[in-house]
Amino acid sequence: xxxxxxxxxxxxxxxxxxxxxxxxxxxxxxxxxxxxxxxxxxxxxxxxxxxxxxxxxxxxxxxxxxxxxxxxxxxxxxxxxxxxxxxxxxxxxxxxxxxxxxxxxxxxxxxxxxxxxxxxxxxxxxxxxxxxxxxxxxxxxxxxxxxxxxxxxxxxxxxxxxxxxxxxxxxxxxxxxxxxxxxxxxxxxxxxxxxxxxxxxxxxxxxxxxxxxxxxxxxxxxxxxxxxxxxxxxxxxxxxxxxxxxxxxxxxxxxxxxxxxxxxxxxxxxxxxxxxxxxxxxxxxxxxxxxxx
Amino acid sequence: xxxxxxxxxxxxxxxxxxxxxxxxxxxxxxxxxxxxxxxxxxxxxxxxxxxxxxxxxxxxxxxxxxxxxxxxxxxxxxxxxxxxxxxxxxxxxxxxxxxxxxxxxxxxxxxxxxxxxxxxxxxxxxxxxxxxxxxxxxxxxxxxxxxxxxxxxxxxxxxxxxxxxxxxxxxxxxxxxxxxxxxxxxxxxxxxxxxxxxxxxxxxxxxxxxxxxxxxxxxxxxxxxxxxxxxxxxxxxxxxxxxxxxxxxxxxxxxxxxxxxxxxxxxxxxxxxxxxxxxxxxxxxxxxxxxxxxxxxxxxxxxxxxxxxxxx
Numbered sequence: 001x002x003x004x005x006x007x008x009x010x011x012x013x014x015x016x017x018x019x020x021x022x023x024x025x026x027x028x029x030x031x032x033x034x035x036x037x038x039x040x041x042x043x044x045x046x047x048x049x050x051x052x053x054x055x056x057x058x059x060x061x062x063x064x065x066x067x068x069x070x071x072x073x074x075x076x077x078x079x080x081x082x083x084x085x086x087x088x089x090x091x092x093x094x095x096x097x098x099x100x101x102x103x104x105x106x107x108x109x110x111x112x113x114x115x116x117x118x119x120x121x122x123x124x125x126x127x128x129x130x131x132x133x134x135x136x137x138x139x140x141x142x143x144x145x146x147x148x149x150x151x152x153x154x155x156x157x158x159x160x161x162x163x164x165x166x167x168x169x170x171x172x173x174x175x176x177x178x179x180x181x182x183x184x185x186x187x188x189x190x191x192x193x194x195x196x197x198x199x200x201x202x203x204x205x206x207x208x209x210x211x212x213x214x215x216x217x218x219x220x221x222x223x224x225x226x227x228x229x230x231x232x233x234x235x236x237x238x239x240x241x242x243x244x245x246x247x248x249x250x251x252x253x254x255x256x257x258x259x260x261x262x263x264x265x266x267x268x269x270x271x272x273x274x275x276x277x278x279x280x281x282x283x284x285x286x287x288x289x290x291x292x293x
Numbered sequence: 294x295x296x297x298x299x300x301x302x303x304x305x306x307x308x309x310x311x312x313x314x315x316x317x318x319x320x321x322x323x324x325x326x327x328x329x330x331x332x333x334x335x336x337x338x339x340x341x342x343x344x345x346x347x348x349x350x351x352x353x354x355x356x357x358x359x360x361x362x363x364x365x366x367x368x369x370x371x372x373x374x375x376x377x378x379x380x381x382x383x384x385x386x387x388x389x390x391x392x393x394x395x396x397x398x399x400x401x402x403x404x405x406x407x408x409x410x411x412x413x414x415x416x417x418x419x420x421x422x423x424x425x426x427x428x429x430x431x432x433x434x435x436x437x438x439x440x441x442x443x444x445x446x447x448x449x450x451x452x453x454x455x456x457x458x459x460x461x462x463x464x465x466x467x468x469x470x471x472x473x474x475x476x477x478x479x480x481x482x483x484x485x486x487x488x489x490x491x492x493x494x495x496x497x498x499x500x501x502x503x504x505x506x507x508x509x510x511x512x513x514x515x516x517x518x519x520x521x522x523x524x525x526x527x528x529x530x531x532x533x534x535x536x537x538x539x540x541x542x543x544x545x546x547x548x549x550x551x552x553x554x555x556x557x558x559x560x561x562x563x564x565x566x567x568x569x570x571x572x573x574x575x576x577x578x579x580x581x582x583x584x585x586x587x588x589x590x591x592x593x594x595x596x597x598x599x600x601x602x603x604x605x
Contacts, residue, residue, distance in 0.1 A: 093604075094603055094604020095605075097604060097605045098605060172567075173535075173567065173570060174532070176509060176535070177531065180513045180516070180530060181530060183513070184513075184516075184520065184527055187517065191521075214510065214513045214514050214517050215510070219513065240600075241573060241574040241575065241599075242574055242599075242601075244603075244604060245570040245604070248566045248567060248570055249505075249506070252504075252505060252563035252566060253560055253562065254560065255559055256560060256574065281559070
C-alpha cells in the first residue's frame with residue numbers, strides 16, 4: 001500500500017486503511033457506551049459554518065460545504081451507534097433574512113448534494129440505510145429544490161436503518177401554526193359533517209359542546225416532526241446556548257448540550273460526550289420517576 | 294490591578310432599620326452609604342501608606358457623590374444590556390433539603406427565600422419581568438402530602454408578601470391551569486392580580502400548574518372558538534395571534550431574553566416552549582436555594598456577552 005500519491009496527497013488505499021482503523025476505534029468506544037441506554041433521537045443545530053469559513057479564509061460559502069461534510073459524518077457515526085432518528089436544522093425561515101448571495105449559495109449547495117445522492121447507485125444513504133425526510137414550510141422554497149427533495153424522499157423511502165430529518169425552511173413557531181391550522185380545518189370539516197347529519201341543530205358557539213376543543217394529541221399529529229419521537233438530545237455547536245426556534249414543542253424534556261466547537265469541526269468525540277451526558281441524566285430521571293410512583 | 298481598587302471600600306446598601314430582612318414587612322428605604330474611612334493605625338502601616346490610603350478614600354468619596362445612581366448596578370453590568378425579561382426554572386429545592394438531612398418542606402421554604410432575594414435584585418437592577426416556574430403540570434404526580442404542602446406554601450407566601458408587592462410597586466401575575474388549584478387559592482390569586490394590576494415598577498409572573506404544551510393548546514382553543522364564532526377568519530390565525538392568546542399576554546414583554554435553570558439539569562422541562570424561541574439559556578450548577586446574587590450576576594454577565602442574531 002502506498003501512502004502518498006505523486007501529487008503529495010494521501011493515496012486512496014491509505015485513506016481506506018485510515019478509515020477502517022478509525023471505524024474499529026469507534027466500534028470499541030461505542031461498545032463501551034452500549035453499557036448504558038442509547039438515545040433514540042439526536043437533533044443537531046448546525047451552527048458555526050460561516051465562522052468556520054472566515055477563520056480558514058475559505059471563499060464564498062465554503063464553510064457551508066464543510067458543514068455538509070460534517071453532517072454526513074455525523075449520520076455515519078449515528079448509524080454505527082444505532083441511533084434511529086437524527087434531525088438537522090439545515091435552514092431556518094429566519095435565515096432568509098441573510099444576504100441573497102449566501103441564501104442562494106446554500107440553496108444551490110443543497111440542490112447539488114441532493115442531485116449527487118440521487119445520481120449515485122452506491123450512495124451514502126443507500127449504503128447506510130438512511131431514509132431522508134424534509135420538514136418545514138416547503139412552499140417557501142424554489143421549485144427545483146422542492147422537486148429534488150421530494151425525489152430524494154421517494155428514493156430513500158424503503159431505507160429503514162435510520163431516519164434523517166432535514167429541517168428546511170423551518171421554524172418551530174411556523175410548524176405549530178401549521179399544525180393548528182390543519183387541526184382546525186380537520187375539526188371544522190368534522191363539525192360541518194355532524195351538522196349536516198343533525199340538520200344544523202348543533203350550536204356553533206356553544207362552549208359546553210366542546211366541539212371547539214382542540215386536543216394536544218390532535219395538534220401533535222399535524223406537526224412536521226410527527227414522523228419522529230421527541231429528541232432525547234439536542235446538540236448545538238459554536239458555543240451558543242439557545243434553541244433559535246428549533247423543535248420548541250418537541251424539546252420539552254430533551255437534554256440540551258452546547259459545544260464551543262464550530263459545526264464543521266464536530267467529531268465523534270462530541271457525540272460520545274453527548275451520549276454519556278444523556279446516559280447520566282437519563283439514569284437520574286428514571287430514579288426520579290420511580291420515586292414519584 | 295489599579296491601586297485605588299485595592300484600597301477602595303465597597304458601598305454599603307443598608308436599610309434604615311438594620312435588623313430587618315430584605316423585602317421584610319417593616320418599612321424600608323434604600324440608601325447608598327459612603328464607605329467608612331478606617332485607616333489602620335498599626336505600626337506596620339507606615340505614614341506614607343496611611344497618606345496613600347487617605348488619598349484613595351477621598352477619591353472614592355468624590356467619585357461617590359457624582360454617581361450614586363450607577364452604584365446600584367454591580368461592576369460589569371451595563372444597564373442597556375440587561376435582559377428585560379428573565380425566566381427561571383427553580384430546580385433543586387428537594388435535593389438541597391436532602392443534602393442537609395432536612396424535610397423536603399425546608400427545601401421549598403429555602404427556595405421561597407431565594408426567590409425573594411432574586412426579586413429584590415431584579416427590582417434594584419432594573420429588570421422589568423421575572424417569570425418563575427413554581428409548579429409544573431407534571432408536579433401534580435408528586436406525593437399528595439408534598440403537593441398540599443406546596444399549595445399551602447404558595448398561599449402563605451402570597452398572604453405574607455401582599456403588603457410588600459403593594460409597597461414596592463410590584464405587579465403579580467399567575468399563569469397556568471388554575472382550575473386545578475384549591476378554590477380559596479384561586480380567589481387569593483384573582484384578588485392579588487387585581488390589587489397589583491396597575492403596579493409598573495416590576496412584574497413577577499408565577500407559573501403554577503403550568504406547562505408550555507398546555508399554554509399553546511389553550512391559546513389554540515381560544516383561537517378556534519373565536520374562529521368558530523366568526524370573530525376571526527381561520528386564515529387569519531398567525532404567529533402573532535397565537536402569541537396574543539398565550540398566558541404571557543399579561544405582560545408587555547412576553548418573550549424571556551434569558552432562561553436560567555438551576556441544579557445542573559440541562560432541560561427546559563416544558564416551560565414556556567413557544568416563548569423561549571430565542572431566549573439565551575443559562576444552566577447553573579447550584580441548587581435553587583443556593584442561587585444568590587453572585588450566581589445571578591454570573592448569569593447576567595454571561596447574557597451580556599451573548600451575540601443574538603435571530604437567524605440573521
